Amino acid sequence: xxxxxxxxxxxxxxxxxxxxxxxxxxxxxxxxxxxxxxxxxxxxxxxxxxxxxxxxxxxxxxxxxxxxxxxxxxxxxxxxxxxxxxxxxxxxxxxxxxxxxxxxxxxxxxxxxxxxxxxxxxxxxxxxxx
Numbered sequence: 746x747x748x749x750x751x752x753x754x755x756x757x758x759x760x761x762x763x764x765x766x767x768x769x770x771x772x773x774x775x776x777x778x779x780x781x782x783x784x785x786x787x788x789x790x791x792x793x794x795x796x797x798x799x800x801x802x803x804x805x806x807x808x809x810x811x812x813x814x815x816x817x818x819x820x821x822x823x824x825x826x827x828x829x830x831x832x833x834x835x836x837x838x839x840x841x842x843x844x845x846x847x848x849x850x851x852x853x854x855x856x857x858x859x860x861x862x863x864x865x866x867x868x869x870x871x872x873x874x875x
Contacts, residue, residue: 770805788817791836796820808836835873 771794772787785796788805794817796803808814808824813833815825824836831839852864 786818788814790814790817792817793822793824794818794820813837813839 770789770792771785773783774786775781775783783803785794785803785805788794791808791814792805793808793814795806805817811827811833812824813827813836814822815838816822827833828839828841831841833839852861856864
């Protein structure tokens with residue numbers, strides 16, 4: 746699943762690829778001049794903005810592995826290859842001179858597997874990693 750989903754500018758009927766997440770991504774506006782039609786103006790980190798003037802289909806298309814998006818508000822800006830001397834967290838802008846963080850944690854008491862999974866997910870979400 747590539748999580749891309751394109752819709753018609755009226756936001757009435759999402760048209761997702763088989764296996765794609767159905768959530769509509771990005772920031773949409775409804776300019777008065779377009780009388781109820783939506784315009785996609787930006788995408789989440791790691792997604793390319795597809796929004797050509799006069800085009801009915803608008804979408805946020807995820808960058809491939811090893812690529813990043815410099816600015817997800819510029820229509821049709823291509824994803825760039827992440828430089829070998831940096832890392833591109835969540836397919837966002839490169840970060841350089843990164844040193845890995847090592848840590849340990851001791852959990853006391855009756856920690857169930859479900860509790861441990863919830864703790865791990867919470868820490869990962871806080872750090873912005875999968």
